[in-house]
Amino acid sequence: xxxxxxxxxxxxxxxxxxxxxxxxxxxxxxxxxxxxxxxxxxxxxxxxxxxxxxxxxxxxxxxxxxxxxxxxxxxxxxxxxxxxxxxxxxxxxxxxxxxxxxxxxxxxxxxxxxxxxxxxxxxxxxxxxxxxxxxxxxxxxxxxxxxxxxxxxxxxxxxxxxxxxxxxxxxxxxxxxxxxxxxxxxxxxxxxxxxxxxxxxxxxxxxxxxxxxxxxxxxxxxxxxxxxxxxxxxxxxxxxxxxxxxxxxxxxxxxxxxxxxxxxxxxxxxxxxxxxxxxxxxxxxxxxxxxxxxxxxxxxxxxxxxxxxx
Amino acid sequence: xxxxxxxxxxxxxxxxxxxxxxxxxxxxxxxxxxxxxxxxxxxxxxxxxxxxxxxxxxxxxxxxxxxxxxxxxxxxxxxxxxxxxxxxxxxxxxxxxxxxxxxxxxxxxxxxxxxxxxxxxxxxxxxxxxxxxxxxxxxxxxxxxxxxxxxxxxxxxxxxxxxxxxxxxxxxxxxxxxxxxxxxxxxxxxxxxxxxxxxxxxxxxxxxxxxxxxxxxxxxxxxxxxxxxxxxxxxxxxxxxxxxxxxxxxxxxxxxxxxxxxxxxxxxxxxxxxxxxxxxxxxxxxxxxxxxxxxxxxxxxxxxxxxxxxxxxxxxxxxxxxxxxxxxxxxxxxxxxxxxxxxxxxxxxxxxxxxxxxxxxxxxxxxxxxxxxxxxxxxxx
Numbered sequence: 001x002x003x004x005x006x007x008x009x010x011x012x013x014x015x016x017x018x019x020x021x022x023x024x025x026x027x028x029x030x031x032x033x034x035x036x037x038x039x040x041x042x043x044x045x046x047x048x049x050x051x052x053x054x055x056x057x058x059x060x061x062x063x064x065x066x067x068x069x070x071x072x073x074x075x076x077x078x079x080x081x082x083x084x085x086x087x088x089x090x091x092x093x094x095x096x097x098x099x100x101x102x103x104x105x106x107x108x109x110x111x112x113x114x115x116x117x118x119x120x121x122x123x124x125x126x127x128x129x130x131x132x133x134x135x136x137x138x139x140x141x142x143x144x145x146x147x148x149x150x151x152x153x154x155x156x157x158x159x160x161x162x163x164x165x166x167x168x169x170x171x172x173x174x175x176x177x178x179x180x181x182x183x184x185x186x187x188x189x190x191x192x193x194x195x196x197x198x199x200x201x202x203x204x205x206x207x208x209x210x211x212x213x214x215x216x217x218x219x220x221x222x223x224x225x226x227x228x229x230x231x232x233x234x235x236x237x238x239x240x241x242x243x244x245x246x247x248x249x250x251x252x253x254x255x256x257x258x259x260x261x262x263x264x265x266x267x268x269x270x271x272x273x274x275x276x277x278x279x280x281x282x283x284x285x286x287x288x289x290x291x292x293x294x295x296x297x298x299x300x301x302x303x304x305x306x307x308x309x310x
Numbered sequence: 311x312x313x314x315x316x317x318x319x320x321x322x323x324x325x326x327x328x329x330x331x332x333x334x335x336x337x338x339x340x341x342x343x344x345x346x347x348x349x350x351x352x353x354x355x356x357x358x359x360x361x362x363x364x365x366x367x368x369x370x371x372x373x374x375x376x377x378x379x380x381x382x383x384x385x386x387x388x389x390x391x392x393x394x395x396x397x398x399x400x401x402x403x404x405x406x407x408x409x410x411x412x413x414x415x416x417x418x419x420x421x422x423x424x425x426x427x428x429x430x431x432x433x434x435x436x437x438x439x440x441x442x443x444x445x446x447x448x449x450x451x452x453x454x455x456x457x458x459x460x461x462x463x464x465x466x467x468x469x470x471x472x473x474x475x476x477x478x479x480x481x482x483x484x485x486x487x488x489x490x491x492x493x494x495x496x497x498x499x500x501x502x503x504x505x506x507x508x509x510x511x512x513x514x515x516x517x518x519x520x521x522x523x524x525x526x527x528x529x530x531x532x533x534x535x536x537x538x539x540x541x542x543x544x545x546x547x548x549x550x551x552x553x554x555x556x557x558x559x560x561x562x563x564x565x566x567x568x569x570x571x572x573x574x575x576x577x578x579x580x581x582x583x584x585x586x587x588x589x590x591x592x593x594x595x596x597x598x599x600x601x602x603x604x605x606x607x608x609x610x611x612x613x614x615x616x617x618x619x620x621x622x623x624x625x626x627x628x629x630x631x632x633x634x635x636x637x638x639x640x641x642x643x644x645x646x647x648x649x650x651x652x653x654x655x656x657x658x659x660x661x662x663x664x665x666x667x668x669x670x671x672x673x674x675x676x677x678x679x680x681x682x683x684x685x686x687x688x689x690x691x
Binding site: 012046049050051052053068069071072074075077079081083084085086087089090094097098099101102103105146147 | 311314315318321322323325326514517520521522524525526527528529530531532536687688689690691
């Protein structure tokens with residue numbers, strides 16, 4: 001087991017930030033920690049890294065107890081924090097070299113590692129730039145390079161795509177998958193469910209300091225009753241439409257909001273054809289119509305009763 | 311590893327424009343402004359002979375005693391060693407000179423000396439004091455002559471042999487110049503501005519102070535070793551800054567610090583240690599943004615510098631007399647006093663006492679910093 005956390009409790013005065021938090025991350029995984037802001041993701045990461053004191057619980061990394069002076073463990077960890085952690089007075093190259101130098105003392109070896117890190121995040125054209133001259137996306141890439149240059153076995157990324165443009169976001173997500181393919185175990189925290197769905201092999205959903213569900217994305221989606229969600233662009237709301245559709249077999253809910261009729265059906269029921277037939281028979285004009293499978297947001301909604309982005 | 315961190319921290323400190331302005335450029339600008347302003351201050355402190363006139367009438371010509379007394383404190387040409395620049399004129403001329411502010415007052419002998427002035431002030435008070443003293447001595451002389459003529463000889467000899475209880479001493483073969491005290495306070499302020507470097511180094515290694523500090527704390531390196539390397543870089547930069555300032559004062563502004571360069575550098579080094587350690591302590595104790603810490607450092611440094619006489623020299627002496635303990639716990643005052651002791655004293659007791667106090671300050675500041683920084687986990691980040 002790369003990371004094993006048991007019954008971790010962390011309090012900030014009266015607030016329980018982590019409430020008997022359990023976590024197991026296996027070697028080679030891209031493990032996603034998904035939860036809304038304030039759910040305790042960063043606190044959990046800081047406790048795992050021995051930056052924060054905690055009230056109860058056990059933390060093991062690489063099957064050894066984690067501690068601030070566990071240097072043999074720390075040597076194999078790379079961290080990319082939510083806040084960009086670079087020095088404004090050092091260039092791109094110097095920043096990566098400085099942080100890599102805290103792990104690797106051999107100058108020649110370090111030079112090679114820094115070059116590889118710069119290639120990895122595609123910052124070759126910006127080596128001599130100071131961080132203040134970089135765009136938000138490039139800065140995030142520099143932040144990642146500083147965390148991975150020493151080739152760690154475990155890489156923890158805490159919301160690395162906050163305030164990043166789509167192009168840089170894709171670049172970062174592809175990079176994470178590449179690092180995983182090269183053998184690194186990844187822990188990825190985010191409140192963006194699309195990202196987590198895209199790259200994580202296993203996901204834990206957090207709320208109020210607790211893990212409320214763990215599994216692959218398909219396992220998580222199979223935990224809920226909803227199987228299909230059909231959205232119909234409808235420009236006139238007629239009350240009887242809602243009640244008529246509600247009568248179709250397997251339909252669990254029908255809602256109309258912002259010119260959009262949303263119909264949810266139980267798992268195992270495919271009602272798209274039935275809906276189309278109903279609209280045609282009743283000569284109801286409609287715009288676009290599409291069907292989608294449940295998302296992690298639906299999973300979160302069904303378990304907690306609130307949206308993931310609340 | 312140590313060298314790697316040291317060199318990179320040197321780069322960071324040198325390239326930090328805001329901190330370099332406050333620690334190097336600001337003192338240089340201030341010193342240049344002092345140079346332009348302080349000669350006038352010195353002139354104010356120097357006594358200039360007072361221009362007066364005496365009416366050339368019969369009584370004046372016959373009063374040998376007054377003539378003699380006046381000529382002993384007057385000169386016909388301007389001279390800083392004497393009290394009055396005296397002109398012998400007629401009454402009309404005297405009135406004209408007074409009207410045109412060419413003289414502070416004039417003396418007319420008409421049944422004894424009388425003074426005519428246009429306004430009251432410092433110079434007029436001196437003139438009046440001189441006349442009072444003359445009248446007092448002549449009155450005593452006449453009294454003795456009338457009551458006991460035999461003792462007049464003793465009185466005259468006592469007048470002639472009045473003993474001075476003030477002795478002028480040399481100061482390291484250099485002429486004393488009170489204006490250097492302002493520069494001592496300025497150097498002390500610059501030493502204390504080293505606090506900004508110390509504060510920045512704490513920020514760079516403390517996980518609860520900055521994201522960079524968190525990243526450093528996660529590295530497989532003892533945090534205190536990283537800090538030792540960083541703080542050494544800060545100290546080296548600060549000492550270089552002080553040496554640049556001293557060079558500028560000595561060679562660009564032609565300021566004479568005496569001929570004890572080794573001791574001057576020792577003071578600058580000890581002052582820099584105090585400054586850097588003070589900043590490290592502030593950085594570790596105060597939670598908050600860098601701007602807040604800089605504000606606290608600048609405020610304390612300016613307060614310390616003011617109390618050591620950088621803006622108003624008299625405050626230093628007022629505090630030394632009224633609240634002497636404040637003189638000893640104000641690092642800026644201790645640094646400036648070390649320079650002062652070097653400049654004005656032939657012995658080194660006071661100088662080394664100040665150096666000792668500075669070392670104690672530095673040790674205390676570093677101990678407090680160490681006790682706060684040795685924590686490896688935080689309650690919150």
